[in-house]
Amino acid sequence: MNDNGSDTRSPAERAQGSPRPDNPHVTGHEVSIDQGHVAGTGELVARFENPGLPPHRLRHADVDEKAAKRAEIQVTVLFVISIVGTIGFLVTYFVVPMNTFVWIPFFANLNLAHTLFGLFLAISLLGIGFGAVHWAKTLMPDAESVEERHPVVSSQEDRQGLVDTLSAGAGSSQITRRPALKIAGGTALGIFSLPLLMQVVGGLGGGNYHKATDQLRHTFWQKGMRLVTDPELRPIKATDVTLGSVFHVLPEGIDKNINQEPQPGQEFTHDEDLDLMQRKAKAAVLLMRLEPSTFVSDKARDWGYYGIVAYSKICTHAGCPVGLYEQQTHHLLCPCHQSTFDVTRDCLVIFGPAKRPLPQLKITVDQEGYLIADQPFDEPVGPSFWSRER
Ligand code: FES
Numbered sequence: 001m002n003d004n005g006s007d008t009r010s011p012a013e014r015a016q017g018s019p020r021p022d023n024p025h026v027t028g029h030e031v032s033i034d035q036g037h038v039a040g041t042g043e044l045v046a047r048f049e050n051p052g053l054p055p056h057r058l059r060h061a062d063v064d065e066k067a068a069k070r071a072e073i074q075v076t077v078l079f080v081i082s083i084v085g086t087i088g089f090l091v092t093y094f095v096v097p098m099n100t101f102v103w104i105p106f107f108a109n110l111n112l113a114h115t116l117f118g119l120f121l122a123i124s125l126l127g128i129g130f131g132a133v134h135w136a137k138t139l140m141p142d143a144e145s146v147e148e149r150h151p152v153v154s155s156q157e158d159r160q161g162l163v164d165t166l167s168a169g170a171g172s173s174q175i176t177r178r179p180a181l182k183i184a185g186g187t188a189l190g191i192f193s194l195p196l197l198m199q200v201v202g203g204l205g206g207g208n209y210h211k212a213t214d215q216l217r218h219t220f221w222q223k224g225m226r227l228v229t230d231p232e233l234r235p236i237k238a239t240d241v242t243l244g245s246v247f248h249v250l251p252e253g254i255d256k257n258i259n260q261e262p263q264p265g266q267e268f269t270h271d272e273d274l275d276l277m278q279r280k281a282k283a284a285v286l287l288m289r290l291e292p293s294t295f296v297s298d299k300a301r302d303w304g305y306y307g308i309v310a311y312s313k314i315c316t317h318a319g320c321p322v323g324l325y326e327q328q329t330h331h332l333l334c335p336c337h338q339s340t341f342d343v344t345r346d347c348l349v350i351f352g353p354a355k356r357p358l359p360q361l362k363i364t365v366d367q368e369g370y371l372i373a374d375q376p377f378d379e380p381v382g383p384s385f386w387s388r389e390r
Pocket residue numbers: 315316317318319320334335336337338339352353354
C-alpha cells in the first residue's frame with residue numbers, strides 16, 4: 001500500500017490472494033480465489049484462467065464410413081417420409097369429401113378430410129425436422145471452436161471470415177458427396193409449400209371458384225314458392241298484409257332437406273343444420289305494404305302486389321340482417337353500420353356504407369290468394385364478392 005492508499009500489489013499477487021499488510025481484516029488464512037472465496041476484501045482477480053474445452057469425442061460416422069452410410073440412409077428415409085406426408089395431404093385434398101365424418105374410438109366424431117390434413121401435415125413437417133436434426137448430429141461437421149470476446153461490431157475481416165466459414169461448412173456438409181441426401185432433402189423442402197399453394201389456388205380458382213360463386217349467386221327462392229312467416233313457416237295471404245305492417249319471410253319448404261325428405265323422428269345432422277342455416281341466411285326477406293301511390297320507382301311497385309313489396313333482408317354492406325322498418329318514412333335501417341334504404345325508391349341507399357340497393361323479390365299471388373315468388377332473385381343478395389358485376 002503506498003502513501004495515497006492504493007494497492008501496490010501486482011495482479012498476480014492479488015490473484016493469489018496475498019494479504020495486504022495494512023488491512024486489519026486480513027488474517028493470513030484466506031483462501032485463494034481460484035480455490036474458493038476470499039473473505040473480507042471483496043476483490044476479484046484481474047483475469048480468470050481459461051478452463052479450456054473438454055476433450056473432443058469423435059462420432060461413429062466420423063471414424064466409420066459404414067456408420068456414415070447408415071446415417072445417410074436414415075436421413076434419406078426421414079425425408080422420404082416427409083414426401084409421403086405431403087403427397088398424402090394433396091391426395092386427401094382431391095379425393096376425400098369435405099363432409100365425411102368418422103368415429104374415432106374414445107375420442108370424437110371427426111371430419112375425415114380435416115383429420116387426414118392434420119395427420120399428413122404433421123408427418124410432412126416431422127419428417128423434415130427429424131431428418132435435418134439427424135443429419136446435423138451425425139454427418140455435419142462436429143468441431144468445437146473458441147472465440148475470445150471482442151467488440152460487438154465485427155471487423156470487415158471477421159465478416160469475410162464468417163462468409164468463408166459458412167461456405168466451407170456448406171461444402172463440408174457432404175451434400176455434394178451424397179446425392180441421395182441432396183435429392184431427398186431438396187424434394188422434401190421443395191414440395192413442402194404445395195399444400196399451402198393448393199389452399200390458395202385450389203380454394204379460389206378452377207371448379208371451386210365457380211362452385212363458390214354459384215352458391216353466392218343463388219338463394220333457395222324459386223318461381224311459385226309461397227312466402228311463409230319466419231319462424232312459424234305459415235303461408236301469407238295478400239289480405240293478411242295490412243298497410244304499415246312488416247313480415248319476416250322465408251320461402252316455403254326451406255326447412256326440408258334438399259336431397260331427402262326427413263323421416264318422422266329423424267334429426268338433421270350437424271352438416272344439414274349448417275346447410276339449413278346457410279339457406280335461411282341467404283333467403284330471408286322483408287315483406288311490407290305501402291300505399292301504391294307512395295312509390296317513386298315504377299319497378300318497386302310493378303314487382304310487388306298492390307303495394308306489397310318484398311326485399312332481401314341481407315344488408316348489401318356486410319351482410320347483417322336489415323331489421324328496422326320505419327313506417328312513416330318507409331326507410332329500412334341496418335343496425336350494424338346504419339345503412340338506410342328507401343323502400344319507395346327501390347331500396348336505394350340513402351345513408352351509410354352500403355353501396356347498392358337491397359335486391360327485390362318479384363311477387364304475385366296464387367289461385368288461393370297466397371303470396372308467391374314470381375321468379376327467383378334476379379341478382380345476388382348480400383355483400384359484394386369478388387368479380388361480381390354488380
Ligand atoms: S352490415 Fe349493414 S350497414 Fe354494415
